[in-house]
Structure formats: structure tokens, C-alpha cells
Amino acid sequence: MSTRFVLGMGGTVDYEIRWDAAVLEQLAAEHRIGPEDLDLRAPVESVRDLVRSLLAFVRDGVGGERFVASSDIVEAVAARFTKAITLGGTCVRAAIAMDVLGVPSTMHLVSIDDTVRRLLPASVDYVSSAEHDSRDPHLIVQYPAGARVRVGEVELVAPHPNRIIYANDPPHRELRIAADLPDALRTADVFLLSSFNVIQDPDTLESRLAQVRDAMRTMPPDSLVVFEDAGYHVPELSRRVRDEMVWSADVYSLNEDEMQAYLGREVDLLDASTVAKAVAELHHLVPAPTLVVHSKYWALAVGQRAAALGPSLVGGITMASTRYRLGDEFTAEDYAATAATTLSGSTRRLASEVADLLGADACVVPALDLSDVAAPTTIGLGDSFVGGFLAALDRR
Template sequence: MGTTLVLGLGGTVDYEVHWDAAVIESLASRFGIRRVELTTMAPIVDERSLVVTILGFVRDGAGGERFVVSSEVVKEFSERFATEITLGGTGVRAGIALDRLGIPSVQHLVSIDDNVRRLLPASMSYVSSATEDTLDPHLIVQYPAGTTIRLDDGEIVSPSSNRLIFANDPPNRNMAITPELGDALVDAAALLVSGFNTMQDEDLLERRLIELDAVMEHLPSAALVYYEDAGFYVRRFAERIWSHLLPRIDVYGMNEDELQEYVARPVDLLDPADVASALREVHRLIPVPALLVHTQHWAVMLGTAAERHREALESAVQMAATRYRLGDAFLAADFEATRDLPRSTGGGAVASGVERLIPGAVGVPAFRIETASPTTIGLGDSFVGGFLAVYAPVRQPQP
């Protein structure tokens, strides 16, 4: 059994803006934005189209990740708000969650700058393919349930809270893989693969997958391979991933947004039969030993290896709930305290219902958290960290 958790493939610098409905409303008025033109799918070429897209997501209560034509659009928009600089990327945020439990990790990074050096926890070492310092921030917008924005032709009210990501990040689009990753994998207990979703050049993606195939030969045979889907900018690219990695993937994770993209229809997340039908459909498309879908209500895993990961699934839901109520400012004791909190009634009904409908499925309800200031940013990433914590062979005492 290996002794390290290796998490990749790319990290980011995030500009987390503090939601201010008055600023959004002012921008909507300035740009003359009307309800009829709201969309989440149009190209984001300037600040106006960015606001149109944000409002489209707010109207639907949905989350997502979108490409922006220039990092300058991100910087211009973020300057209008109180903004916190943080580190992102599934691997990095999963590593930060692990750090709170005293679990070290090795990160594979594709970009580096002083923000990364300053903010990366000491428990997280890294290998990097970057040849120079660069900064291409990801804009993170977290909006609350019930936020109201008045437009010229009416108002929109968000039915739920969610988070949005907007970026133009050349290093992550390029996703260069350092040969040092192979050395890091020699003693790995688990490898997290994520980040290919931001790539936009199909030939380059193919080359990167061939390179990853090669370095994964260094993995011990017993190492766990966890792949997180994370929403492709170009959806058909997922098929490239499947052609290379499906034989190596032990756990394939995604959230409700990606689930609904794959089945190309809305899924009633509180209807066990509808959820089970969608899960079966996606599992036929992605036939891995353990397909994992995590949502605000529940997390469900199906496949021949699902039962083997029940403890990890419980840990993952517990970690996401801990971040939801406390952000990054939590200790191992806070993580343990989350276990005693009440669970989602609707989520419990789906978890048990899917277990009845799909033989071998494992369902875990989300926790019911009451907080005036929830953190919706990075919950899926923290979920992954909580899952991998169960497979961590090394734990360090917290300061």
C-alpha cells in the first residue's frame, strides 16, 4: 500500500467575490439587461455578457462553470466587489480539506505564482509543470437563496443558493504534465485526476491523456484512482477521457449539474425513481466499478465496488457539510461534530429509495445545516477530500 495521496492535475488562483445584489442590479441597469435575454449558454465576451450569464444561473438556482474570452473580464468584474483571493482546483481544495484533518498530500500543479506559494498549506507539497509565474484568476460567484434582482422588465429571485465559476486559464487549458508526476506516483495510495474539463484543443487533450497513461504506469497496483468529472467546457471531450482512463478508474465522481448534462434532461433530485433512472442511464454510459453522484441532498454510488466505499462516501458527505457551515476555518473536531447533526429528510428518502431500486447501490443523505452564511464554493472539491481521507495512510497531528 502506498503512503501518499497524489492530487491533480491543475490548481487555480480564485477571486471569490462577496455577493452584493445592489452591485449586480446596478450593472444590469447600466447594461440595459432584460429578463427575456437571460441565458447560461451564450459566449461570455465582455462584462455585459458575464452579467447576463450570472443572472441566468441565479434565475434557475443553478451552478456551473463557463469560459470567458479574457481574464481581463474577470478582473474588471471582481474589482466591483469585496474580493478574497483563495486557491482552487479540485485537487487543491481537496488537499486543503485533507489538511484540516492533518492529512498531507502531493499536488500536481500547472501554474504557480506568489499567491500559490503564500496560500498553499505546509502539509501540501507539489510538483509543477509551470516554467514561469503566471496569474489567470478564476472568478467565483456565490449567491444566496432568495436573492432578488430587479431588471427593466421584471425581477428574478433565486430559488436556491449556488456557485458559479468563470475563467480563461491558459495553463489549465494546456494542462502540461511534468515527468515528476511519475516519481510522485511510485508510492501513491490514491491518485485524483481532474481538470481536463477546461481543455479546448482535442488533439492536445489526446496528447495529455497519452502522457498521463504513461506516468500512471508508476502507480502501485493497489492504488485507488478517483476521477472527478467537473463539467466539460466541450462536452464531447469526455469521450476521450473514457477511451483512455475508464479501465484505470475505480471511482468516477460528478455533481447534479453534470448528471443532468449527461442525461440531457432535468432530474428531480428528490424523486427516488427519477434519480435511479438517471443513475442507471449514466452508468451505462460510464461503466466504472463505482459511479458516484453527489448533490446538495444526497450522495449515491452504484457499481460492483460501491459497497466497498460506503465509509468513504459517509466521510465525503460529512466533509462537504463541514465546509458548508464553516468554510475552510475548521478543525478535525469540527469535522467530527458534523456527524451528530440531523440529516436531510428528502435526501434520506432518495438514498434509501435508490438502494431499493438498484441492487448494490449505496446512498448517503446530506446533513441538514442551518447557517446564515453558508459556503457553497468548493463543496464538491471538499467532498472529494473527505472521500480520500478514508484511504490516507498518513495523518499528522494538527497544530
């Protein structure tokens, strides 16, 4: 019998813009943005704010997610670039990735329109709390390593490829829970939780956590709950979600950006002792039964289920790597070809060293060598990792 997956808590319609430094330079000039105006943390209340935020991300080579004051800002910026319209959100991208391997799922949605209906794979069912059709697009920007943008007299050079998300999405901000979620969970083997990061009101967050907690009481006693963390629109709410999920989730998963946000410092992901120290400290801050951290160089699990999750870590890396190589359009054969990719000797050694330092309750898997990919995709890699991670549970 196939594993029954329920994936929550919401999907999005994404505007994926094609990277164009000339357009970005023109926007910076039009809004009189200089190097001194770049700010990763400033509220995004205008097109000017979004551009100076985006340029700061490129300068630092990092990714993230930011709330914007209005969807009109997203539309105005997206109109200046060539774009593709796709589906996003952790549960949706994970479901699409799982579908490639023939693994069906049921999603929980909070918004829907004809674009969502048209783009969802046939194997994906859904329950929805939406009372009418709506669209509040997310602006997704990915930039390559070495991307150059001139701002005034300064040329910014991106040290790493990455992606940024900008959105104002009222249905996600409300994250209303579908009345039929408990019925969907009644026969679920695996429940994926995500999307609480977009809620901005503490009372709304408390209500949604309580509703999900109640719905989970219908789950079979041997089911698995996986939580995927994210960047919070209101950082202060992160701790409340963490405190809830460390006891309600069997597996608590996050990426390197979120790990560094918890620790309040950058972590050298290629230094074994630094990584091991950071993961041990993180597990103290996030005392989940099993903690999963996925990065561009490795993926690891520590805690109760770490050893058993080795194949899932490999599945997650393989799926994310396939998306990195090929973008939205790939097949099960492409996934198999990625799985046959040579492991990097340096990352293999790094993974082994980190595993030795973390001890017996850890499993560390090295990333694949993708240094020859000419035009990588950096959007949705974490979501694809989750899809590959979950699909491997089904294959077991």
C-alpha cells in the same frame, strides 16, 4: 503507514466575490441588459456577456463553469465587488480539506505564484510543470437561495443557492504534465485525476491523456485511481475524457449538475424512482467499474467497490457539509461536530428507497440536515466532498 495521495491536475487562484445584488443590478443597467438578454450558453466575450450569463444562472438557481475570452473581463467584474483571494481547483481544495484532518498529499500543479506558495498548507507537497510564475484568476460567484435581482421590470429570485466559475486560464488550458509526475506516482496508493475539462483543443487533450496514461504505468498494481468529472469549457470534449476514464479510473465521480448534463434532462433529486432510473441510465452511459454521484441531498456509489466506499461517501458528505456551514476556515473539531449533526428523516428514507431500487451493488448515504445554516458557502463543495472522500480512505 499513511496512505500516499497524489492529487492532479492543477490549482487556481480564485477571486471569490461577495454577493451584492445592488452591484449586479447596476452592471445590468449600465450594459442595458433586459430579461430577454439572459443566456446560460452564450459565449462570454465581454463584461456584458458575463453579467447576462450570471443573471441567467441566478434566475435558474443552477451552477456551472464558463470560459471567458480574457482575464481582463474577470478583473473588470471582480473590481466592482468586495472579494477574497483564495486557492481553488479540485485537487487543491481537496488537499486543503484533507490537511484539516491531518492527511498529507502531493499535488500536481500547472501554475504557481507567491499567493499559491503562501496559502498552501505545510503538509501539501507539489510537483509542477510551470516554468515561471503566473496568475490567471478565476471569478467565483456564489448566491443564496432567495437572492433577488431586478433586471428591467422583472425581479429574478434564485430558487436555490449555487455557484458559478468564470475563467480564462492558459496554463490550465494547456495542462502541461510535470516531468516528475511518474516519480511521484511510483509510490502512490491513490491518484486523483481532474481538470481535463478546461482543455479546449482536441490534440492537446489527446496528448495530455496519453502523457498521464504513461505516467500511471509507474503506479503500484494495487493503487486506486479516482476521477472527478466537471463542467467542460468545450462540451464536445467531455465524451473523449469519459471514454478514457471509464477504463483507466477505478472510481468515476461527478455531481448532480454533471449527471444531468450527461442525461440531457433535469432529475428530481428527491424522488427515489426518478433518481434510481437516472443513476442506472448514467451508469450505462458511463460504464466505470464504480460510479459515484454526489448531490445536495445524498451521495451514492454503484458498481464493484460500492459497499466498501460507504465510509468515504460519509466522509465526503461530512467534509462538504462542514464547508457549507463554515466556509474556508474550519478545524477537525468542526468536522467532528458536523459528523454529529442529525440526519434528515426525509433524506434518510430517500436514501434507503434509492438503495433498494438500485440493488445489491449500490451504497446510498443521505445528506445532513443543514436547513438552519444562515449564510451557507456554496463554493468548492464538490472539491471538499472529494477531500473528505479521500481522507476517509486514509482513516480506513
